[in-house]
Amino acid sequence: MIQHESIPSEDEEDARRKRLQRASTAVLYAVLVAVALWTVRTFIPAVVWAAVIAIALWPAFGWLERRPWLGKHHTVLAFVLTAAIGLLFVLPFVAVATEAGREAGDVLHWFQEVLRTGIPMPDWVNQLPAGARQIAKWWTDNLAMPLRSSPAVQKLHGANLVAMTRHFGGRVAHALIIFGFMLVALFFIFQAGSRLGEQLFAASRRAFGGEGAMVARRMADSVRSTVVGLVVVGLGEGALLGVAYAIAGVPHATLLGMLTAIAAMLPFCAPIVFLGSALWLLAQGSMVAAICVAAFGLVVVFVAEHFVRPVLIGGSARLPFLLVLFGILGGAETFGLLGLFIGPALMTILVVLWTDWVRR
Template sequence: MVPTSSPEKAFTRSLLDVLIRAGLIAVLVLFCFEIFSPFRDLMLWSLIMAITLYPLQQRLRGPLGHKEGLIATLIVLFAIVVLMVPVYLLGTSLVDSIDQARTIVKDGNFHIPPPVDSVAAWPLVGKPISAIWLQASTDLPELTAKYLPQIKQFSIGFLGKLAGVGMGFLTFIFALIIAGIFMAYGESGTRSAIQIASRISGPGKGPKIAELCTATIRAVALGVVGIAFIQMLLVGLGFVVKGVPGAGLLALAVLLLGIMQLPATLITVPVIAYVFATEGASTASIVFAIYVFVAGLVDNVLKPLLLGRGVDVPMPVVLIGALGGMVTSGILGLFIGPVVLAVGYQLFWQWVEDQPQNRPDVSPTL
C-alpha cells in the first residue's frame, strides 16, 4: 500500500470540511424556507406596499416631524379606513342581492321568458341553447333537477372563490399593518437592501439594482394595481348608488379586469344595457350610463400619469404576470405576479445589456 502524502491528506480533509459545511448550510436553508414559506406571500406583499407607500411617508415628515412610527401608523389607519368603507358598501350590496334573489325564488315570482326565434338560428350552439332556455321557461324545477350535480359543483366552487376573496382581503389588511412596521424602519431597510444587493452583485452594481427594484415595484404597483383599484371604487360606487344587482361582484370583476389589462367596458356596457332595458331612458339612467362609462375609461387617463413614472415595463409583461400570479397564488397573486415579473424582467435586461467593455479578442485554441 502506497502511503498518502501529507498534501493529499490536507486536500482531502479540506474538501470534506467544505462538503460538510455546504451540507449543513443547505439543510439550514431548507429548514428556514420551510418555516418561512407560509408567510412568503404575506411578507412579499407587505414589502411591496411598504415600498409603494414610503414616498408618502417621506412627504409627511415635514408637517408631522421625523416621527417615523407615528407617520407610518397614521398612513396604515387611513388606508384601512379607505379600504373598509367601499368594501363594506360592496359587501352589503352583495348580501342584499342574494337575499332578493332568494326571496324571488321562494315566493315563486321568478319567471324566465321564452327564447325568441332568432336564438335557434345561432350557429353551432343556437339549437341547444334554445332548447334549454325553453325548458327553463316552461319547467324550471325539472331542468334544475336534471342539472343538479353541475349546479351543486358550481355553487361549491363559487363559494370557495368567495371564501378565497375574503381570506385575500384579510391577508391584505395584515400585510398593510406589517408594511407600516417596515415603513417605520424605512431608512435602515433601505441600507439593508443596498447591502444585500451589493453583496450579491458587487458594490458597484448593488445600489443601482436596489434602486431599479424599488422604481419597478412603485411603477407597477401604482400604474397597474393602483389604477385598477381606483377604477373599481369609481365604477363600484356607481353600481351601489344605482342599486345594480350583484354590484359587489361586478366591482370585483372590474378590479380583476383592470389588473389583467383588459377594458372595464366588458362589465360597464352590459350593465348600462341592463339598466336601460329595465328602467328605460330616464334622466337617472342616462346620468348613470355617462358616469359609469367615463369611470370605466379612467385608466386611459391615469396610465400615462402613473405607469410612465420610474421605469418602462411593457404591458405584455404585466399581463403575463397577472395571469400567472392568478393561476399560482389566486387573488393575491394578481397583485404579486406583475410586480415580481416586472422586477425580474428589468434585472434580466440589465444583465443582458451590461456587456464588458473593451474585451480583448482571444482566438480559440485547440
C-alpha cells in the same frame, strides 16, 4: 531520478482549511434559510404583499418620516399608515356587503319566484341577428320552465352546493388570515423605517456588488410603477364608467362604479362588470343605453390598457409595451395576484441583464 512529492506548506493547509470552512458555512446558511422559509411558508404571501405595498408607498413614507413632528413618533406613524391601508382595502368590501344585504330580501323573493315560475324569455332574444333560434330553444328548455324541474338547476345537487360553499368559505377565511398577517408585517416594515431600506440595499451591494444594488433599485421602481399603474388606471376606469352607469340609468351606479374600479385593477377584467350592466339594460328593453354603455366601456378599456397603463408601468422601468403585457399576464398566470407585480419586476431584470450583456 527520484521525484519527491511536494509537501503542502502550513500556509497552504491553512488557506485550504479556510476555504473548506467557508464552503461549509455557506451550505449551513443555505440549509438554515431553506428550513426557515419552509417553516413560515404559509405566511410568505402575506410578507410579499406587505413588501409590495411598502415599496409602493416608500417615497410618501419617507417624506412623512422626515417631517420633524412625525419623525420622532415612528410607531404612531407606522400604525396610522397601516390602519389607513387596512381601511382602504376593507371599506369597499364593506360597502358592497352592506348594499348586498339591503338587496338580499328582494333577491331571495325573486329567486323563490323563478323557482316556481321560471324566467320568461325576453323579446330581444328573437331579434338577434344570429343564433336566435338556438338561444331561444335552450332558454325554453332550461330557464322558461319552473327552475325546480329545470335540467340546468337539477345538476346543482345539494352535496355539490354544500361542497362549493365550504370551499368558498375556506378560501375567504384563508384570505382574511393572510390579510391580517399582511397588515402586521406592514406595520413592522414601516416601524423599521428607512433603516430597513438602507440595510437591504447595503446587503445587495455586499452580496452582488454595485450591479446587484442597481438591479434591486430597478426592481423596486418596477414594483412601484406597477402598483401606481394598476391602481390609478383602475380608479380612472371605475370613475368614468360609474358616470356612464348613472347616465344610462343602471341601478346602484356608484356601487357598480366601485366594482368596476376593483375589477379594472386586474388587466382586462373591467368588461365583466360593464358588459353585465349592458346586458341588464338590454334585458330591460333599453337597447340604445346598453349599446352606449358597452361601446363607451370598450373605448375606455382600450385606451387605458393599451396606452395609459403601459406608460405608467413601463415608463420608470423603461420597459416596452410587449414586456409590460407579458409581465402582467404571465405573472398573474404563474403567481396569481402577486404575479401582477412580480412579473414586471422580472421583466425589468431581463432588460437590465440584456442591456449589460450588449454593452459588454
